Amino acid sequence: MQTFKGTKIVNGIAIGRIKIYKTPDYVISEELVSDIGAEIERFEAARVKVQEQQNALYEKEMKEGRKDTAGIFEAHAMMLDDEDTLIDPCKEIMAEGHTAEYAVRAAFDNAATEFSEMEDEYFRARSADVIDLKNSMLDVLFGNDTESLQGTEPAILVAEDLAPSETVKLDKSLLLGLVTRLGSSNSHTAILARSMNWPTLIQCHDIADDWDGKFAILDGYNSCIYIEPDQKTIDELSAKQAEDKAREEKLKELKGQPSVTKDGRKVKLYANIGGPKDIQAVIENDAEGVGLFRSEFVYLNSKEDPSEEAQFAAYKQVLEGLSPRMVIIRTCDIGADKTIDYMQLDKEDNPALGFRAVRICLTRPDFFKRQLRALLRASAFGNLGIMFPMIISLWEVKKCKEILEECRKELEAEGAKIGKYEIGIMIETPAAALCADELAEEVDFFSLGTNDLTQYTCAIDRQSANLEPFANTHHPAVLRLIRETIEAGHRHNTWVGICGELGADPTLTEEFLKWGVDELSVNPKSILPLRGNVRNADLSKFKTESPKAVDPKKEPKGFFGRLFS
Amino acid sequence: MKEFKYVITDPVGIHARPAGLLVKEAKNFKSTATFIKGEKSAKATALMKLMGMGIKQGDEVLVRIEGEDEEACAAALEKFMKENF
Structure with a gap:
């Protein structure tokens, strides 16, 4: 072996x-030919044929729902129309009496070399496209079947x-x-x-x-x-392969299936994503929408404060790519553990309780408005939800909405197209959870950020290993806040989702559904397994049982739980 | 002659597919449009040369248009750039 x-x-x-x-390693003759017109005709015929092939590949990929690979072949077909770099040089070489094959190899190799010498990785990789086209041209000219x-x-x-x-x-x-x-x-x-x-x-x-x-x-x-x-x-x-296959088959069967329990309760299964690169994963895992699009990447990937245009391009790409699915974009959540040089934030002793998210945005309205304008403009291209993070007070929500409204009016005056959108907030502080009734009147949806909600409710730093024995991801106080937030939301026709890690916890799915959660947002890979959970759940049995997870007498699941069990 | 400047906001710059569409747009006009960045330049109708300029996010390009329909061509290209790059 x-x-x-x-x-x-x-x-x-x-x-x-x-x-x-x-x-195939084609042997190309260097002999000159006398009938130049015939070679040019062969070249033209091959070019048209390859272009047709590329267009057919484009259609095939589009039909199978792979937009990104389809784009490659669309670009290939366009490249074959390029007179300056491909067609004219080929014709010049043939005019000297060379064969079509000879001309194609010389001109296409030349163009490929130019790309391969470029600095930027994206453009360097394009030399492979030109080589690909050259080989397709040669296949046709040699009458070969790949x-x-x-x-x-x-x-x-x-x-x-x-x-x-x-x-x-x-x-x-x-x-x-x-x-x-x-x-x-x-x-x-x-x-x-x-x-x-x-x-x-x-x-x-x-x-x-x-x-x-x-x-x-x-x-x-x-x-x-x-x-x-x-x-x-x-x-x-x-054995491992058989295991993989069995698991995949099971998950594959869940694609296209509704996320509904045995007794008919529906829930929306959305994905958490970090940028346009995740669009494909959302589609492949059959997520019904995006429950949390962390907009931080536009800030973290930039050396300077990102412009409205740059943000607009990124938001538009995701909204358009996933339309008609709903995409909830969380506004800037910089601060705490995510800091950026150009933001010039003061060093804080206690960043988790410090200057972050809407606290920065409301202090720096110009910075905030750039993002809100970009979001509003992008709303014309899909189904948008705008979500404000780290809310503790009603006035903050009102102020965020006021600034959003200001941006909308400005854009309308400028003649920009704005689509429909929903407004929501993260419920990730105990303050917000306990004031959920008042907050619900202001927004279309809530999204429970269970990671921060747990850390702030239990006063447990998620990163600290020393606290592990005290941490309980199913702490009854947190679960009670979640339940009460869902109920408060529903009292005011505000729908409620969960976008933290607990949303993907299979041991809580039934409980959440029973409490009435409308949406669970998890990483794309967890969508299908979670759908399996939902479809196996049966809420009718809860009618006689008391909810187990909110039992305050329940032992913690961490270190002490194990100690006492 | 007409000119306009544009700063690329697209994360990948002037890349294959939208560049192809740009070429199509430019071919609708009789005028010659030229993209200029530093010492490099390419005609808006030459797809590979245009891509070969390696125009990236944050780069400023100067677009120069000359010809009988330069007014209309400049307006159309500027609009196209704003929508696609």
Whole structure:
């Protein structure tokens, strides 16, 4: 058995024979031809054909709901219209008497080299697009059929690198896994592998031609491939693979299913996300919306105070990408453990109880307004919820709404388009939870931030290891606040969600549903397991039982709980 | 001749897909539009050259338009930049 390391893209296991996938090495004649017109015609025909192929790939990807990979092929088709860099240079070379193949190789390689020498990683990666187009052009000119390269048996494909159009053309029923010597985790192949959940290893520098036909196991968990593995390895990893498959199948069945309990109670399952990069995960895990979009990334990824335009672009991208799903964007929650140089915040002795979130925003209205204007403008592109964090008092909510209204009027006067939106607040302080009745009158929704609510209610610093014995994530005081907040919200027609870690806690799902929670927002990966929980829940049995989790006599689940049990 | 300046706000800069749309927009006009950043420049109709300028978020580009319909072309391109970059 030999073991070779790489970089994994997907945690998964593939077991089977290896097929070396080689892009054909075309021998291109350097001889001059006499019929220049015929070569130009062949070139034109090939260009149109490849463009059609790329457009067909675009359509295929769109139909299967993969917008990001679809965009690659749309761009490819557009590149083939480029006269300056591709068409004219090819024609000039052919005018000297060279063949269409010769011209394509020279001009496309030249363009690819220019991209590969650029500083920026994004533009550097575009040289792969040009090479991809060159190979497609040569395939057509040589009359070659790339599909046969994959063989006829299911196999783990091993290649130098795979171009996006090669990856998309692969017959998925014959593909067990993918190993490449090159590639980056941002490459199109990696993106596709992730969205298709193929066990994939990139940067595996030791691939060799003599692997062809050998039995192997690709182990994504350990980022390696075993060539001719021993029986022990085969047994272990086969069992793990079977386990993975069973779990995936179960979760897959839950896609597209309603999140509803056995006795018919519905709940919205939303995702927590950190930026536009998570759009795909929301869609793949079949989240019904976004319950918490942390807007911090626009502040943290920027060297200076981000402009309204930059924020607008990011919010619009998420709203548009996820439309018609609701997307709740939490306004700036900088401060506490998240500080930024350009904000010039004073050092505080007690940052968790300090200058953060709306406290900064209401002190610096110009800063706040830039974000609110960006949000309002983005509202025209989807279904937006605007959520204010760290609220303790009614006046803060009123002030936030007043500033929002001011921004709306300004934008309307400027002729900007504004869509519909809902307004909500985070309930993450005991003060807000206890004043929930008054606050509910001002907003459309509440979202319980259980992490902060627990830390502030129990006076327990989440980061401190010494406090572990005292921490109880199911503290009855916290659960009681959650329940009372839900009830208070409902008294005023304000819907209530939970976006903290407790929302994904399977042992509390039934309890929350029973209390009437309208929405649970969790990380995308937890959506389907949580939907499974919801669908297994039966609330009718609670009619006779008293709620167990709010029992104040209940022992803590932390250290002492274990000590006494 | 018409000119306008624009600061890119798109996180990835002038990248493939929207750049392709920009080219389409520019081809609707008879005028020649040129993107200028520092010493680099490219015609708005040349997709790869435009991408090859490596224009990123925060970069200021100067767009120069010359031709019979330069007024309309400048207005259309400025609007396009605001909406897409």
